Amino acid sequence: MSSDFDFDHELLTELVETPGVPGYEDLIRALVRDELGPHVDQLRSDSMGNLVGTIEGATPGYEVVVAAHVDEIGFMIKHVDDEGFLELDALGGWDPRVLRAQRVTVHTDDEPLPGIIGAVPPHTLTEEQKESIPEVKDVRIDVGLDAETVEERVSVGDLVTMDGRLGRVGDCLTAKSLDNRVSVLAMIEAARRLDDPDVTVHLAATTQEEVGLRGASALGVDLDPDLVLAIDTTVANDVPGFDPGEQVTQLGDGAAIKLKDSSVITNHKLHRRIREVAEDRDIEYQLEVLPAGGTDTGGLQRAGGARPAGAISVPTRYLHTPTESVHHGDVAATIDLLVATLETEDGTHDYTL
CATH class of the missing domain: 2.40.30.40 (Peptidase M42, domain 2)
Structure with missing residues:
Protein backbone atom coordinates (compact mmCIF):
# COMPACT_ATOMS: atom_id res chain seq x y z
CA MET A 1 0.00 0.00 0.00
CA SER A 2 2.78 2.46 0.85
CA SER A 3 5.28 1.71 -1.92
CA ASP A 4 4.20 4.70 -4.04
CA PHE A 5 4.50 7.30 -1.25
CA ASP A 6 7.44 9.73 -1.16
CA PHE A 7 7.31 9.85 2.63
CA ASP A 8 7.08 7.53 5.61
CA HIS A 9 3.48 6.28 5.38
CA GLU A 10 3.90 3.88 8.30
CA LEU A 11 5.02 6.73 10.56
CA LEU A 12 2.09 8.88 9.47
CA THR A 13 -0.25 6.04 10.40
CA GLU A 14 1.29 5.85 13.87
CA LEU A 15 1.17 9.63 14.33
CA VAL A 16 -2.50 9.83 13.34
CA GLU A 17 -3.59 6.96 15.53
CA THR A 18 -1.73 8.07 18.67
CA PRO A 19 -4.07 10.18 20.86
CA GLY A 20 -3.17 13.64 22.14
CA VAL A 21 -5.78 16.30 22.91
CA PRO A 22 -4.81 19.82 24.04
CA GLY A 23 -2.96 19.78 27.34
CA TYR A 24 -2.65 15.98 27.33
CA GLU A 25 -0.20 15.35 24.49
CA ASP A 26 1.96 12.90 26.46
CA LEU A 27 1.66 9.85 24.19
CA ILE A 28 2.12 11.71 20.91
CA ARG A 29 5.01 13.71 22.39
CA ALA A 30 6.75 10.47 23.39
CA LEU A 31 6.42 9.17 19.84
CA VAL A 32 7.80 12.39 18.34
CA ARG A 33 10.64 12.35 20.87
CA ASP A 34 11.65 8.87 19.72
CA GLU A 35 11.54 9.90 16.06
CA LEU A 36 13.39 13.22 16.43
CA GLY A 37 16.01 12.04 18.90
CA PRO A 38 18.44 10.33 16.48
CA HIS A 39 18.48 13.31 14.10
CA VAL A 40 19.03 16.32 16.40
CA ASP A 41 21.88 17.57 18.58
CA GLN A 42 19.68 18.43 21.55
CA LEU A 43 16.16 17.48 22.64
CA ARG A 44 14.18 19.07 25.45
CA SER A 45 10.63 19.80 26.60
CA ASP A 46 9.07 22.51 28.74
CA SER A 47 6.30 22.78 31.32
CA MET A 48 3.64 23.29 28.63
CA GLY A 49 4.73 20.13 26.88
CA ASN A 50 6.40 21.73 23.88
CA LEU A 51 9.14 19.43 22.55
CA VAL A 52 12.10 21.04 20.81
CA GLY A 53 14.80 19.23 18.83
CA THR A 54 17.73 21.45 17.91
CA ILE A 55 20.10 20.99 14.98
CA GLU A 56 23.13 23.21 15.51
CA GLY A 57 24.04 25.40 12.53
CA ALA A 58 27.44 25.59 10.93
CA THR A 59 27.46 29.34 11.59
CA PRO A 60 26.17 30.16 15.10
CA GLY A 61 24.17 33.27 15.92
CA TYR A 62 21.05 32.86 13.75
CA GLU A 63 18.17 30.67 14.86
CA VAL A 64 15.07 29.41 13.06
CA VAL A 65 12.05 27.83 14.74
CA VAL A 66 9.93 25.37 12.76
CA ALA A 67 6.66 24.65 14.59
CA ALA A 68 4.11 21.91 14.05
CA HIS A 69 1.45 21.40 16.70
CA VAL A 70 0.87 17.87 17.95
CA ASP A 71 -2.50 18.28 19.65
CA GLU A 72 -5.75 17.15 18.05
CA ILE A 73 -9.28 18.32 18.75
CA ASP A 163 -12.05 6.83 16.05
CA GLY A 164 -10.66 7.70 12.62
CA ARG A 165 -7.83 5.45 11.48
CA LEU A 166 -5.69 6.29 8.47
CA GLY A 167 -7.02 4.94 5.19
CA ARG A 168 -6.52 5.50 1.50
CA VAL A 169 -9.16 6.85 -0.89
CA GLY A 170 -7.81 7.10 -4.43
CA ASP A 171 -4.86 9.52 -4.41
CA CYS A 172 -5.76 10.73 -0.93
CA LEU A 173 -5.24 9.69 2.66
CA THR A 174 -8.05 10.19 5.16
CA ALA A 175 -8.24 10.05 8.96
CA LYS A 176 -8.97 12.07 12.06
CA SER A 177 -6.09 14.26 13.33
CA LEU A 178 -4.33 14.73 9.99
CA ASP A 179 -4.61 18.24 11.42
CA ASN A 180 -1.85 18.41 12.36
CA ARG A 181 -0.04 15.07 12.43
CA VAL A 182 0.69 15.30 8.71
CA SER A 183 2.75 18.43 9.46
CA VAL A 184 4.48 16.67 12.36
CA LEU A 185 5.49 14.04 9.82
CA ALA A 186 6.90 16.81 7.59
CA MET A 187 8.95 18.16 10.49
CA ILE A 188 10.35 14.72 11.34
CA GLU A 189 11.18 14.09 7.67
CA ALA A 190 13.00 17.45 7.63
CA ALA A 191 15.08 16.38 10.63
CA ARG A 192 16.03 13.20 8.79
CA ARG A 193 17.01 15.05 5.60
CA LEU A 194 18.74 18.18 6.91
CA ASP A 195 22.50 17.85 6.64
CA ASP A 196 24.69 20.47 8.33
CA PRO A 197 22.47 23.55 7.92
CA ASP A 198 24.04 27.01 7.92
CA VAL A 199 21.77 28.23 10.72
CA THR A 200 20.56 26.63 13.93
CA VAL A 201 17.17 25.00 13.44
CA HIS A 202 14.78 24.32 16.32
CA LEU A 203 12.14 21.76 15.36
CA ALA A 204 9.25 22.36 17.75
CA ALA A 205 6.34 20.00 18.37
CA THR A 206 4.00 22.51 19.99
CA THR A 207 1.01 21.98 22.26
CA GLN A 208 -2.46 23.45 22.79
CA GLU A 209 -2.69 25.04 19.34
CA GLU A 210 -6.31 24.01 18.99
CA VAL A 211 -7.33 26.04 22.04
CA GLY A 212 -5.57 29.30 21.20
CA LEU A 213 -1.97 28.82 19.98
CA ARG A 214 -0.89 28.59 23.61
CA GLY A 215 2.20 26.40 23.36
CA ALA A 216 3.69 28.35 20.46
CA SER A 217 3.07 31.71 22.15
CA ALA A 218 5.04 30.61 25.20
CA LEU A 219 7.77 28.95 23.15
CA GLY A 220 8.38 32.06 21.08
CA VAL A 221 9.35 33.92 24.24
CA ASP A 222 11.57 31.14 25.58
CA LEU A 223 13.53 30.62 22.34
CA ASP A 224 13.53 34.19 20.95
CA PRO A 225 14.29 33.08 17.36
CA ASP A 226 15.36 35.24 14.41
CA LEU A 227 12.90 33.58 12.04
CA VAL A 228 9.78 31.42 12.52
CA LEU A 229 8.09 29.02 10.14
CA ALA A 230 4.95 27.09 11.01
CA ILE A 231 3.75 23.92 9.30
CA ASP A 232 0.04 23.21 9.48
CA THR A 233 -2.96 22.11 7.48
CA THR A 234 -5.25 24.52 5.66
CA VAL A 235 -8.72 24.51 4.13
CA ALA A 236 -9.34 22.87 0.76
CA ASN A 237 -12.98 23.56 -0.05
CA ASP A 238 -12.51 22.21 -3.59
CA VAL A 239 -15.76 20.28 -3.34
CA PRO A 240 -19.30 20.82 -4.67
CA GLY A 241 -21.05 23.86 -3.29
CA PHE A 242 -18.09 26.25 -3.24
CA ASP A 243 -17.14 28.83 -5.85
CA PRO A 244 -13.47 28.97 -6.94
CA GLY A 245 -12.78 32.00 -4.77
CA GLU A 246 -14.07 30.15 -1.71
CA GLN A 247 -11.94 27.06 -2.11
CA VAL A 248 -8.74 28.53 -0.53
CA THR A 249 -6.61 25.63 -1.86
CA GLN A 250 -7.07 22.58 -4.08
CA LEU A 251 -5.93 19.03 -3.43
CA GLY A 252 -3.21 17.90 -5.81
CA ASP A 253 -1.91 21.40 -6.65
CA GLY A 254 1.03 21.27 -4.25
CA ALA A 255 2.09 22.74 -0.94
CA ALA A 256 0.39 25.97 0.12
CA ILE A 257 2.47 29.04 0.91
CA LYS A 258 0.50 31.09 3.43
CA LEU A 259 -0.12 34.76 2.79
CA LYS A 260 -2.60 35.30 5.62
CA ASP A 261 -5.11 33.80 8.01
CA SER A 262 -7.05 35.17 10.97
CA SER A 263 -3.98 35.07 13.22
CA VAL A 264 -1.26 36.38 10.91
CA ILE A 265 -0.27 38.30 7.82
CA THR A 266 2.98 36.61 6.91
CA ASN A 267 6.16 38.55 6.21
CA HIS A 268 5.98 39.20 2.48
CA LYS A 269 9.74 39.08 1.96
CA LEU A 270 9.76 35.64 3.54
CA HIS A 271 6.81 34.19 1.64
CA ARG A 272 8.27 35.52 -1.61
CA ARG A 273 11.56 33.79 -0.85
CA ILE A 274 9.74 30.53 -0.13
CA ARG A 275 7.99 30.91 -3.47
CA GLU A 276 11.34 31.43 -5.23
CA VAL A 277 12.72 28.31 -3.54
CA ALA A 278 9.75 26.29 -4.78
CA GLU A 279 10.26 27.52 -8.33
CA ASP A 280 14.02 26.91 -8.25
CA ARG A 281 13.51 23.35 -7.00
CA ASP A 282 10.47 22.61 -9.25
CA ILE A 283 8.27 21.99 -6.21
CA GLU A 284 4.55 22.35 -6.87
CA TYR A 285 2.94 25.07 -4.77
CA GLN A 286 -0.14 27.27 -4.45
CA LEU A 287 -0.83 30.46 -2.52
CA GLU A 288 -3.05 30.43 0.56
CA VAL A 289 -5.34 33.26 1.64
CA LEU A 290 -7.36 31.81 4.52
CA PRO A 291 -10.25 34.09 5.60
CA ALA A 292 -10.84 32.40 8.97
CA GLY A 293 -8.75 30.25 11.26
CA GLY A 294 -5.38 30.68 12.95
CA THR A 295 -2.11 28.77 13.28
CA ASP A 296 1.05 28.76 15.36
CA THR A 297 2.43 31.30 12.87
CA GLY A 298 0.45 34.00 14.64
CA GLY A 299 1.48 32.80 18.08
CA LEU A 300 5.17 32.88 17.16
CA GLN A 301 5.23 36.05 15.07
CA ARG A 302 4.80 38.44 17.98
CA ALA A 303 5.67 36.40 21.06
CA GLY A 304 8.30 38.43 22.89
CA GLY A 305 8.68 40.94 20.06
CA ALA A 306 8.37 41.27 16.32
CA ARG A 307 9.98 38.64 14.10
CA PRO A 308 9.59 37.50 10.49
CA ALA A 309 7.07 34.69 10.24
CA GLY A 310 5.85 32.45 7.46
CA ALA A 311 4.03 29.17 7.01
CA ILE A 312 3.76 26.22 4.66
CA SER A 313 0.43 24.40 4.71
CA VAL A 314 -0.92 21.03 3.63
CA PRO A 315 -4.23 21.47 1.75
CA THR A 316 -6.87 19.42 3.59
CA ARG A 317 -10.50 18.64 2.88
CA TYR A 318 -13.05 18.22 5.67
CA LEU A 319 -10.95 19.80 8.44
CA HIS A 320 -12.00 19.17 12.03
CA THR A 321 -13.95 16.05 11.12
CA PRO A 322 -13.12 12.34 11.46
CA THR A 323 -12.51 12.17 7.68
CA GLU A 324 -9.87 14.84 7.08
CA SER A 325 -8.28 14.17 3.68
CA VAL A 326 -4.95 15.10 2.05
CA HIS A 327 -3.41 14.34 -1.34
CA HIS A 328 -0.20 12.31 -1.13
CA GLY A 329 1.52 14.59 -3.67
CA ASP A 330 0.79 17.68 -1.57
CA VAL A 331 2.30 15.99 1.49
CA ALA A 332 5.47 15.19 -0.43
CA ALA A 333 5.63 18.74 -1.81
CA THR A 334 5.25 20.21 1.68
CA ILE A 335 8.15 18.13 2.97
CA ASP A 336 10.33 19.03 0.00
CA LEU A 337 9.56 22.74 0.31
CA LEU A 338 10.22 22.79 4.05
CA VAL A 339 13.58 21.07 3.60
CA ALA A 340 14.56 23.32 0.69
CA THR A 341 13.63 26.47 2.61
CA LEU A 342 15.76 25.43 5.58
CA GLU A 343 18.66 24.32 3.38
CA THR A 344 18.80 27.73 1.67
CA GLU A 345 18.47 29.82 4.83
CA ASP A 346 21.92 31.21 5.67
CA GLY A 347 20.95 34.04 8.00
CA THR A 348 21.81 36.80 5.54
CA HIS A 349 18.34 37.42 4.08
CA ASP A 350 16.89 40.78 5.09
CA TYR A 351 13.29 40.35 6.20
CA THR A 352 12.87 43.82 7.70
CA LEU A 353 10.07 45.87 6.14
Whole structure:
Protein backbone atom coordinates (compact mmCIF):
# COMPACT_ATOMS: atom_id res chain seq x y z
CA MET A 1 0.00 0.00 0.00
CA SER A 2 2.78 2.46 0.85
CA SER A 3 5.28 1.71 -1.92
CA ASP A 4 4.20 4.70 -4.04
CA PHE A 5 4.50 7.30 -1.25
CA ASP A 6 7.44 9.73 -1.16
CA PHE A 7 7.31 9.85 2.63
CA ASP A 8 7.08 7.53 5.61
CA HIS A 9 3.48 6.28 5.38
CA GLU A 10 3.90 3.88 8.30
CA LEU A 11 5.02 6.73 10.56
CA LEU A 12 2.09 8.88 9.47
CA THR A 13 -0.25 6.04 10.40
CA GLU A 14 1.29 5.85 13.87
CA LEU A 15 1.17 9.63 14.33
CA VAL A 16 -2.50 9.83 13.34
CA GLU A 17 -3.59 6.96 15.53
CA THR A 18 -1.73 8.07 18.67
CA PRO A 19 -4.07 10.18 20.86
CA GLY A 20 -3.17 13.64 22.14
CA VAL A 21 -5.78 16.30 22.91
CA PRO A 22 -4.81 19.82 24.04
CA GLY A 23 -2.96 19.78 27.34
CA TYR A 24 -2.65 15.98 27.33
CA GLU A 25 -0.20 15.35 24.49
CA ASP A 26 1.96 12.90 26.46
CA LEU A 27 1.66 9.85 24.19
CA ILE A 28 2.12 11.71 20.91
CA ARG A 29 5.01 13.71 22.39
CA ALA A 30 6.75 10.47 23.39
CA LEU A 31 6.42 9.17 19.84
CA VAL A 32 7.80 12.39 18.34
CA ARG A 33 10.64 12.35 20.87
CA ASP A 34 11.65 8.87 19.72
CA GLU A 35 11.54 9.90 16.06
CA LEU A 36 13.39 13.22 16.43
CA GLY A 37 16.01 12.04 18.90
CA PRO A 38 18.44 10.33 16.48
CA HIS A 39 18.48 13.31 14.10
CA VAL A 40 19.03 16.32 16.40
CA ASP A 41 21.88 17.57 18.58
CA GLN A 42 19.68 18.43 21.55
CA LEU A 43 16.16 17.48 22.64
CA ARG A 44 14.18 19.07 25.45
CA SER A 45 10.63 19.80 26.60
CA ASP A 46 9.07 22.51 28.74
CA SER A 47 6.30 22.78 31.32
CA MET A 48 3.64 23.29 28.63
CA GLY A 49 4.73 20.13 26.88
CA ASN A 50 6.40 21.73 23.88
CA LEU A 51 9.14 19.43 22.55
CA VAL A 52 12.10 21.04 20.81
CA GLY A 53 14.80 19.23 18.83
CA THR A 54 17.73 21.45 17.91
CA ILE A 55 20.10 20.99 14.98
CA GLU A 56 23.13 23.21 15.51
CA GLY A 57 24.04 25.40 12.53
CA ALA A 58 27.44 25.59 10.93
CA THR A 59 27.46 29.34 11.59
CA PRO A 60 26.17 30.16 15.10
CA GLY A 61 24.17 33.27 15.92
CA TYR A 62 21.05 32.86 13.75
CA GLU A 63 18.17 30.67 14.86
CA VAL A 64 15.07 29.41 13.06
CA VAL A 65 12.05 27.83 14.74
CA VAL A 66 9.93 25.37 12.76
CA ALA A 67 6.66 24.65 14.59
CA ALA A 68 4.11 21.91 14.05
CA HIS A 69 1.45 21.40 16.70
CA VAL A 70 0.87 17.87 17.95
CA ASP A 71 -2.50 18.28 19.65
CA GLU A 72 -5.75 17.15 18.05
CA ILE A 73 -9.28 18.32 18.75
CA GLY A 74 -11.13 16.15 21.25
CA PHE A 75 -13.20 16.30 24.42
CA MET A 76 -13.03 16.07 28.19
CA ILE A 77 -15.68 14.27 30.24
CA LYS A 78 -17.48 16.83 32.39
CA HIS A 79 -20.26 14.66 33.84
CA VAL A 80 -21.42 11.05 34.07
CA ASP A 81 -25.21 10.97 34.35
CA ASP A 82 -27.35 8.54 36.34
CA GLU A 83 -27.88 6.29 33.30
CA GLY A 84 -24.16 6.03 32.55
CA PHE A 85 -24.08 8.41 29.58
CA LEU A 86 -21.14 10.82 29.31
CA GLU A 87 -21.44 14.59 28.91
CA LEU A 88 -18.63 16.45 27.15
CA ASP A 89 -16.65 19.66 27.13
CA ALA A 90 -14.99 20.42 23.79
CA LEU A 91 -11.21 20.76 23.46
CA GLY A 92 -10.92 22.60 20.17
CA GLY A 93 -13.32 23.74 17.49
CA TRP A 94 -16.02 21.17 16.74
CA ASP A 95 -18.95 21.47 14.38
CA PRO A 96 -21.60 19.51 16.33
CA ARG A 97 -23.34 18.53 13.09
CA VAL A 98 -20.55 16.02 12.34
CA LEU A 99 -20.67 14.31 15.73
CA ARG A 100 -23.82 12.23 15.44
CA ALA A 101 -23.37 8.51 14.75
CA GLN A 102 -19.59 8.56 15.37
CA ARG A 103 -17.33 6.07 17.09
CA VAL A 104 -15.07 7.42 19.84
CA THR A 105 -12.48 6.27 22.35
CA VAL A 106 -12.75 7.21 26.03
CA HIS A 107 -9.28 7.31 27.61
CA THR A 108 -9.68 6.21 31.23
CA ASP A 109 -6.95 5.66 33.83
CA ASP A 110 -7.20 1.88 33.37
CA GLU A 111 -7.67 1.30 29.65
CA PRO A 112 -9.35 2.89 26.64
CA LEU A 113 -13.08 2.28 26.33
CA PRO A 114 -14.82 2.23 22.94
CA GLY A 115 -17.93 4.37 22.76
CA ILE A 116 -20.43 5.81 20.33
CA ILE A 117 -22.23 9.08 19.90
CA GLY A 118 -25.65 7.80 18.99
CA ALA A 119 -28.25 9.23 16.66
CA VAL A 120 -31.97 8.82 17.25
CA PRO A 121 -33.79 7.24 14.26
CA PRO A 122 -35.21 10.11 12.16
CA HIS A 123 -38.73 8.68 11.97
CA THR A 124 -39.04 9.00 15.75
CA LEU A 125 -38.18 12.71 15.82
CA THR A 126 -40.70 15.53 16.06
CA GLU A 127 -40.59 18.32 13.48
CA GLU A 128 -39.15 20.61 16.15
CA GLN A 129 -36.37 18.14 16.90
CA LYS A 130 -35.57 17.75 13.20
CA GLU A 131 -35.20 21.51 12.77
CA SER A 132 -33.17 22.13 15.94
CA ILE A 133 -29.53 23.19 15.65
CA PRO A 134 -27.26 20.73 17.47
CA GLU A 135 -24.78 21.88 20.10
CA VAL A 136 -21.81 20.09 21.68
CA LYS A 137 -23.44 20.40 25.10
CA ASP A 138 -26.26 18.15 23.88
CA VAL A 139 -23.94 15.32 22.79
CA ARG A 140 -23.80 12.15 24.90
CA ILE A 141 -21.43 9.20 24.67
CA ASP A 142 -22.75 5.67 25.12
CA VAL A 143 -20.10 3.13 26.22
CA GLY A 144 -22.57 0.24 26.28
CA LEU A 145 -22.19 -0.50 29.98
CA ASP A 146 -24.57 -0.29 32.92
CA ALA A 147 -24.49 2.87 35.00
CA GLU A 148 -22.71 1.25 37.97
CA THR A 149 -19.88 -0.05 35.80
CA VAL A 150 -19.52 3.28 34.04
CA GLU A 151 -19.29 5.07 37.38
CA GLU A 152 -16.48 2.72 38.41
CA ARG A 153 -14.50 3.02 35.21
CA VAL A 154 -15.06 6.58 33.92
CA SER A 155 -14.19 9.80 35.75
CA VAL A 156 -14.72 13.49 35.20
CA GLY A 157 -11.62 14.71 33.38
CA ASP A 158 -11.16 11.60 31.26
CA LEU A 159 -10.44 12.40 27.63
CA VAL A 160 -12.17 11.46 24.39
CA THR A 161 -10.87 11.20 20.84
CA MET A 162 -12.60 10.24 17.61
CA ASP A 163 -12.05 6.83 16.05
CA GLY A 164 -10.66 7.70 12.62
CA ARG A 165 -7.83 5.45 11.48
CA LEU A 166 -5.69 6.29 8.47
CA GLY A 167 -7.02 4.94 5.19
CA ARG A 168 -6.52 5.50 1.50
CA VAL A 169 -9.16 6.85 -0.89
CA GLY A 170 -7.81 7.10 -4.43
CA ASP A 171 -4.86 9.52 -4.41
CA CYS A 172 -5.76 10.73 -0.93
CA LEU A 173 -5.24 9.69 2.66
CA THR A 174 -8.05 10.19 5.16
CA ALA A 175 -8.24 10.05 8.96
CA LYS A 176 -8.97 12.07 12.06
CA SER A 177 -6.09 14.26 13.33
CA LEU A 178 -4.33 14.73 9.99
CA ASP A 179 -4.61 18.24 11.42
CA ASN A 180 -1.85 18.41 12.36
CA ARG A 181 -0.04 15.07 12.43
CA VAL A 182 0.69 15.30 8.71
CA SER A 183 2.75 18.43 9.46
CA VAL A 184 4.48 16.67 12.36
CA LEU A 185 5.49 14.04 9.82
CA ALA A 186 6.90 16.81 7.59
CA MET A 187 8.95 18.16 10.49
CA ILE A 188 10.35 14.72 11.34
CA GLU A 189 11.18 14.09 7.67
CA ALA A 190 13.00 17.45 7.63
CA ALA A 191 15.08 16.38 10.63
CA ARG A 192 16.03 13.20 8.79
CA ARG A 193 17.01 15.05 5.60
CA LEU A 194 18.74 18.18 6.91
CA ASP A 195 22.50 17.85 6.64
CA ASP A 196 24.69 20.47 8.33
CA PRO A 197 22.47 23.55 7.92
CA ASP A 198 24.04 27.01 7.92
CA VAL A 199 21.77 28.23 10.72
CA THR A 200 20.56 26.63 13.93
CA VAL A 201 17.17 25.00 13.44
CA HIS A 202 14.78 24.32 16.32
CA LEU A 203 12.14 21.76 15.36
CA ALA A 204 9.25 22.36 17.75
CA ALA A 205 6.34 20.00 18.37
CA THR A 206 4.00 22.51 19.99
CA THR A 207 1.01 21.98 22.26
CA GLN A 208 -2.46 23.45 22.79
CA GLU A 209 -2.69 25.04 19.34
CA GLU A 210 -6.31 24.01 18.99
CA VAL A 211 -7.33 26.04 22.04
CA GLY A 212 -5.57 29.30 21.20
CA LEU A 213 -1.97 28.82 19.98
CA ARG A 214 -0.89 28.59 23.61
CA GLY A 215 2.20 26.40 23.36
CA ALA A 216 3.69 28.35 20.46
CA SER A 217 3.07 31.71 22.15
CA ALA A 218 5.04 30.61 25.20
CA LEU A 219 7.77 28.95 23.15
CA GLY A 220 8.38 32.06 21.08
CA VAL A 221 9.35 33.92 24.24
CA ASP A 222 11.57 31.14 25.58
CA LEU A 223 13.53 30.62 22.34
CA ASP A 224 13.53 34.19 20.95
CA PRO A 225 14.29 33.08 17.36
CA ASP A 226 15.36 35.24 14.41
CA LEU A 227 12.90 33.58 12.04
CA VAL A 228 9.78 31.42 12.52
CA LEU A 229 8.09 29.02 10.14
CA ALA A 230 4.95 27.09 11.01
CA ILE A 231 3.75 23.92 9.30
CA ASP A 232 0.04 23.21 9.48
CA THR A 233 -2.96 22.11 7.48
CA THR A 234 -5.25 24.52 5.66
CA VAL A 235 -8.72 24.51 4.13
CA ALA A 236 -9.34 22.87 0.76
CA ASN A 237 -12.98 23.56 -0.05
CA ASP A 238 -12.51 22.21 -3.59
CA VAL A 239 -15.76 20.28 -3.34
CA PRO A 240 -19.30 20.82 -4.67
CA GLY A 241 -21.05 23.86 -3.29
CA PHE A 242 -18.09 26.25 -3.24
CA ASP A 243 -17.14 28.83 -5.85
CA PRO A 244 -13.47 28.97 -6.94
CA GLY A 245 -12.78 32.00 -4.77
CA GLU A 246 -14.07 30.15 -1.71
CA GLN A 247 -11.94 27.06 -2.11
CA VAL A 248 -8.74 28.53 -0.53
CA THR A 249 -6.61 25.63 -1.86
CA GLN A 250 -7.07 22.58 -4.08
CA LEU A 251 -5.93 19.03 -3.43
CA GLY A 252 -3.21 17.90 -5.81
CA ASP A 253 -1.91 21.40 -6.65
CA GLY A 254 1.03 21.27 -4.25
CA ALA A 255 2.09 22.74 -0.94
CA ALA A 256 0.39 25.97 0.12
CA ILE A 257 2.47 29.04 0.91
CA LYS A 258 0.50 31.09 3.43
CA LEU A 259 -0.12 34.76 2.79
CA LYS A 260 -2.60 35.30 5.62
CA ASP A 261 -5.11 33.80 8.01
CA SER A 262 -7.05 35.17 10.97
CA SER A 263 -3.98 35.07 13.22
CA VAL A 264 -1.26 36.38 10.91
CA ILE A 265 -0.27 38.30 7.82
CA THR A 266 2.98 36.61 6.91
CA ASN A 267 6.16 38.55 6.21
CA HIS A 268 5.98 39.20 2.48
CA LYS A 269 9.74 39.08 1.96
CA LEU A 270 9.76 35.64 3.54
CA HIS A 271 6.81 34.19 1.64
CA ARG A 272 8.27 35.52 -1.61
CA ARG A 273 11.56 33.79 -0.85
CA ILE A 274 9.74 30.53 -0.13
CA ARG A 275 7.99 30.91 -3.47
CA GLU A 276 11.34 31.43 -5.23
CA VAL A 277 12.72 28.31 -3.54
CA ALA A 278 9.75 26.29 -4.78
CA GLU A 279 10.26 27.52 -8.33
CA ASP A 280 14.02 26.91 -8.25
CA ARG A 281 13.51 23.35 -7.00
CA ASP A 282 10.47 22.61 -9.25
CA ILE A 283 8.27 21.99 -6.21
CA GLU A 284 4.55 22.35 -6.87
CA TYR A 285 2.94 25.07 -4.77
CA GLN A 286 -0.14 27.27 -4.45
CA LEU A 287 -0.83 30.46 -2.52
CA GLU A 288 -3.05 30.43 0.56
CA VAL A 289 -5.34 33.26 1.64
CA LEU A 290 -7.36 31.81 4.52
CA PRO A 291 -10.25 34.09 5.60
CA ALA A 292 -10.84 32.40 8.97
CA GLY A 293 -8.75 30.25 11.26
CA GLY A 294 -5.38 30.68 12.95
CA THR A 295 -2.11 28.77 13.28
CA ASP A 296 1.05 28.76 15.36
CA THR A 297 2.43 31.30 12.87
CA GLY A 298 0.45 34.00 14.64
CA GLY A 299 1.48 32.80 18.08
CA LEU A 300 5.17 32.88 17.16
CA GLN A 301 5.23 36.05 15.07
CA ARG A 302 4.80 38.44 17.98
CA ALA A 303 5.67 36.40 21.06
CA GLY A 304 8.30 38.43 22.89
CA GLY A 305 8.68 40.94 20.06
CA ALA A 306 8.37 41.27 16.32
CA ARG A 307 9.98 38.64 14.10
CA PRO A 308 9.59 37.50 10.49
CA ALA A 309 7.07 34.69 10.24
CA GLY A 310 5.85 32.45 7.46
CA ALA A 311 4.03 29.17 7.01
CA ILE A 312 3.76 26.22 4.66
CA SER A 313 0.43 24.40 4.71
CA VAL A 314 -0.92 21.03 3.63
CA PRO A 315 -4.23 21.47 1.75
CA THR A 316 -6.87 19.42 3.59
CA ARG A 317 -10.50 18.64 2.88
CA TYR A 318 -13.05 18.22 5.67
CA LEU A 319 -10.95 19.80 8.44
CA HIS A 320 -12.00 19.17 12.03
CA THR A 321 -13.95 16.05 11.12
CA PRO A 322 -13.12 12.34 11.46
CA THR A 323 -12.51 12.17 7.68
CA GLU A 324 -9.87 14.84 7.08
CA SER A 325 -8.28 14.17 3.68
CA VAL A 326 -4.95 15.10 2.05
CA HIS A 327 -3.41 14.34 -1.34
CA HIS A 328 -0.20 12.31 -1.13
CA GLY A 329 1.52 14.59 -3.67
CA ASP A 330 0.79 17.68 -1.57
CA VAL A 331 2.30 15.99 1.49
CA ALA A 332 5.47 15.19 -0.43
CA ALA A 333 5.63 18.74 -1.81
CA THR A 334 5.25 20.21 1.68
CA ILE A 335 8.15 18.13 2.97
CA ASP A 336 10.33 19.03 0.00
CA LEU A 337 9.56 22.74 0.31
CA LEU A 338 10.22 22.79 4.05
CA VAL A 339 13.58 21.07 3.60
CA ALA A 340 14.56 23.32 0.69
CA THR A 341 13.63 26.47 2.61
CA LEU A 342 15.76 25.43 5.58
CA GLU A 343 18.66 24.32 3.38
CA THR A 344 18.80 27.73 1.67
CA GLU A 345 18.47 29.82 4.83
CA ASP A 346 21.92 31.21 5.67
CA GLY A 347 20.95 34.04 8.00
CA THR A 348 21.81 36.80 5.54
CA HIS A 349 18.34 37.42 4.08
CA ASP A 350 16.89 40.78 5.09
CA TYR A 351 13.29 40.35 6.20
CA THR A 352 12.87 43.82 7.70
CA LEU A 353 10.07 45.87 6.14
